[in-house]
Amino acid sequence: MRSPIPFIHCVVVLLALLCSTMASAQPAEAQGTDYRALAAALEDEHTRRVVIEELRRLDALSPSEELAPLPPAEELAQEAPSGQSAEQVSFARRMAAFTSGLAGSMGGQLASAGQALSRLFASSDSSSSVKVDFSGLWSAVFNLAIIALATFAAFFVLRRLSGRAYSALNDWATAGSERLTMVRTIVAVSVAALVDAFVVAVAYLLGQAVSVQLAEYVGANGTRLSLFLNAFLIIELIKVGLRTVFANRYPALRLAPLDADQAAYCNQFFARLVGAVGYGILVLVPIINFNVSPALGSALSTAITVVAAVYTAIVVIKNRVTVRQRLEARSTAIGGSSGSLVYVLAKVWHLLVIAYALLVVAVTLVQPATALPFVVFATLKTLAYAGGGLLLLVILRQLIGKEIHLSEGLNASMPLLQARLNTYIPTALKLVRLLLIIGVVVMSLDAWAVFDLAAWYASAQGSSTVSALVDILIILAVAAAVWIALASAIEHRLTPSADVEPAAAARATTLMGLFHSTLAIVIVVMTTMIALSEIGVDIGPLIAGAGVLGLAIGFGAQKLVQDVITGVFIQLENAMNVGDFVDVGGNSGTVDRVGIRSVALRDLYGTYHIVPFSSVGAVSNFTRDFGNHIGEYGIAYREDIDFAIEQLKAAFEELEKAEIGENILAPINVMGVVALADSSVNIRVQIKTKPGMQWAVGRAYNRLVKLYFDKAGIEIPFPHTTLYFGEDHQGNAPAANVRISDRANVVSTQE
Known part of the structure; x- marks a missing residue:
């Protein structure tokens, strides 16, 4: 059983011919009845001949040529003698079936084109010959030449007149400070593109005015003229985008990082390719389809595509080394993961372009009627997404590379704020860059109908995913802002000034680290919980589990908790x-x-x-605010106490004049006699010193007291020992064995 695609295609062709006939050939009052218009269309000899030719071309196609996509596994499983299931059909067999259909489609198109040419050049008395009105064809070509000449003349004149605007925009973009260079470039390029598009629109309107005059005074077919004008508008707007990227005359208006010669080469290559393919398919092919044969027009469309692909492959192979070297140099300059991706692209970029050209040719051979417009629009969308994404990536890369500098006052009060901003903001920009790359890839897949973005977003899963992603990004941004604000407030409150004491600076550093750690733990835990709740995770059990775990830890680590709490209060x-x-x-x-x-x-x-x-x-x-040296000095009972106190004060006066005296904060405080000890009278003094210096001052003062007491002859008592040898009943002492030693020898005597 044959596929219903040829029948549907035939119906579409009939409707298209009917619409064109009703729009251009029939009077306004005859457009009210569909049956009358359909009958009028079928009575027209030319329309009837086109429909018959299309039916013959579709009849010559094989079923494999009518199906463009890869054959379903179910169809191949039904044809398998072994009775294998659809899951058992290998990808290799499906690819073989696809390539077989591709070859059959190519053969069918060549056969159809050959039949059309044979009928075109057959004898006039043959029943299969196609009669071509060459006079009408040359008239159409002549009218198209006139409208093309008028439109392009107006376009080039307007482009010439707008040159001053481009030059002024180029000068404005290069002037001013370097910090706003990117902003000025974007504004200048946008305005230049608008001016260029306005020139194209004005030239298009002038062409429309000329086409109206030709239709009125010469009787030219307005539909044919509109074919060219619409093609002119589409193609030149595409060239506007090309000139935005490869502006060779105005370097400040050029988005691509190329010099003038390279930009001119790229602009000429793409302009030639777009012009040849665009005017050939949008103008020449419809004229051949309508006036000669749809099969011949389809063959011409395929030939244009194949020639464009071959031309592209030749240019790519010719310039592969130059582009590879530039990309490798660019990868070295970028560095990191992005540089690695650029390096890999430098090695395989020509293979990717050639593969894309072959894909376009293959799809055109399989579906010549609908594939090429789809490929063109998908390619334009992909280029638009990639170009916009690349521009934003360039902006983000420049923002990431710029360091934030705060004022000296802010750096003094919040010393970690600048480093924190230079860490978090580039990280956030890198996240935005990753999301931008993902967005470009998803939209490009949507342009190629691999992924239906609108349908996915309209579904409950898509909308919830996007909503959760946006909420998580907002939560992360708010958490980062709260962390920066509170951490900066803590730093502002605890950061010591330059003239603060070392002790206070050490305490501030300790408290700052403690509060930072506590605040970071709280924010991380809360942010994680809220983010998990946004993605649909029930955080109730987590909170309950955390409570139980905290209770268990609290009972099992009471000492640890006590250590922490006591340390905080200390x-x-x-x-x-x-x-x-x-x-x-x-x-x-x-x-x-x-x-x-x-x-x-x-x-x-x-x-x-x-x-x-x-x-x-x-x-x-012992080192808080100040210190005291408390000294007790004992003198013999026979010494004068007041004279000893005078010597203590004299020793203190000499101590004040010494180098260590700068650590003394107050005059000496003689506290008086504090004890009448067994062998001494003890006098206590107090010397107030700087914190931590009481021991050094005390050691220096003790030395001076000894010197002054010795000079004044004041005895500092020390323990005395009396030896008693005992007596007998007559009162005689026993003999003592005394040894007198010197350095030479030891002499023993007895008494």
Whole structure:
């Protein structure tokens, strides 16, 4: 059983001929009845001949030539003698069936074209001959030549007059600061494209005016003239886009990173290709179809496509090395993953272009009537999407590469804000770049009918996916903004000034790290939960599980929780800082590190102590605000106390004049006699010093006190020992064995 496609095609041809006949040949009052118009169309000899020729061409086609897509596996499974299922039909067999159909289609088109040419040049008395009105054909060609000459003349004159506008835009784009170069370039290129499109539109309108005059005074067919004018409008607007990318005369209006010669070469190549294919298929082929034979027109359309593909392949092969070198240099300049992709593209770009040209030829051979318009519009859409995406990628790459600089005041109050902005904003722009690439790919697939974007978005799954993606992006943006704002506020509040003491700076650094860590954990957890809820994940069990886990951790790690909480309050109360000498948990030493759950001390012997905050009952800080040296000096009972106090004050006066005296904050405070000890009278003094300097000042003062007491002859008591050898009943002492030693020998005597 034959496919119904030829019948449908025939109906479409009849309707098209009917519409064209009703629009151009029939009077206005005859367009009201469809049956009358259809009868009039069939009575016309030329229309009837075209329909008969189309029916003969469709009858000559084989079923394999009528089906363009890859044969379904179900059809091949039905033809299999082995009875294999559709799932068992291999892709190789389907490709073989497709190529077989492609070869059959090519043979069918060549056969149809041969039959049309044979009937065209057959003898006039043959029943199969096709009569061609050469006089009408030459008249149509002459009228088209007139309208083409008038339209192109108007177009070139207007282009010449608009040259000053392009030159002014080029000068404006190159002037000004470098920071706004991209913005000025985009504005200048957009305005230049609008001016160029306006020139094309004006030339098109002038051509329409000339076509009206030709139709009125010469009797030219307005439909044929409109064929050319519509083709002119479409092709020249495409060339406007080409001139936007490859403007060779105005470098500032050129989007492609090429020099003038390379831009001119690319512009000429694409302009020739678009002009030849466009005017051939949109003008010449319809005229051949209408006046000679649809089979011949189809063969001509295929020949134009094949010639264009061969020409493209030749140019690509000729320039493959030059383009490859430029792309490799570009990949080196870009670097990273993008540079790697550009490097791979440099190696295979010519193969991709040739494969695309072969694909266009194959689709044209399989479906000559509908494939080429689809390919053209899909290609234009893809180029438009890729060009717009590439332009945005260039802008994003320039924005990513630019570093943000804040004022000195902001850097002083919030020192990490500039680094944070230079980290998060480029990351966000990279995410936008990735989404842009995905969008270009999806829209390009939609242009080639591989993916129906509109239908997918109209479905519940598509709309929910897009909505969830947008919500997640907004959530991430808000979370980043909240983090930047709160972290900057913490830095502004805790960042010490330049003249602050080292202790305060250390405390601020510790608190800043603690608050940053806590804030980051809270924001990450909340953002993750909200994002999961947006994509449809039920976060109720997660929250419940987190609560149970937190409760278990709380019971199992009470000490850890106590360490953290105690450490937070110790830091908030500024109990100790790095560099302080403290006594905590039974250990004394200099604070080496203050963490979230413990403090590290280094004692005088160099021993490193780690004391958890849970074991800290009290903090004794010896280096907070100021220090006191408390000294007790004993003198003999026979010494004058007031004279000794005068010597203590004299020693302090000399201490103040010494280098270490700069650490003394107040005059000496003689607190008086504090004890009448067993062998001495103890006098206590107090010297107020800078924090941490009380021990050094005390050591220096003790030295001076010893010197002054010795000079004044004041005795500093020390323990005395009396040896008693005992007595007998007569009062005589026993003999003592005394040894007198010197450096040479030892002499023993007895008494």
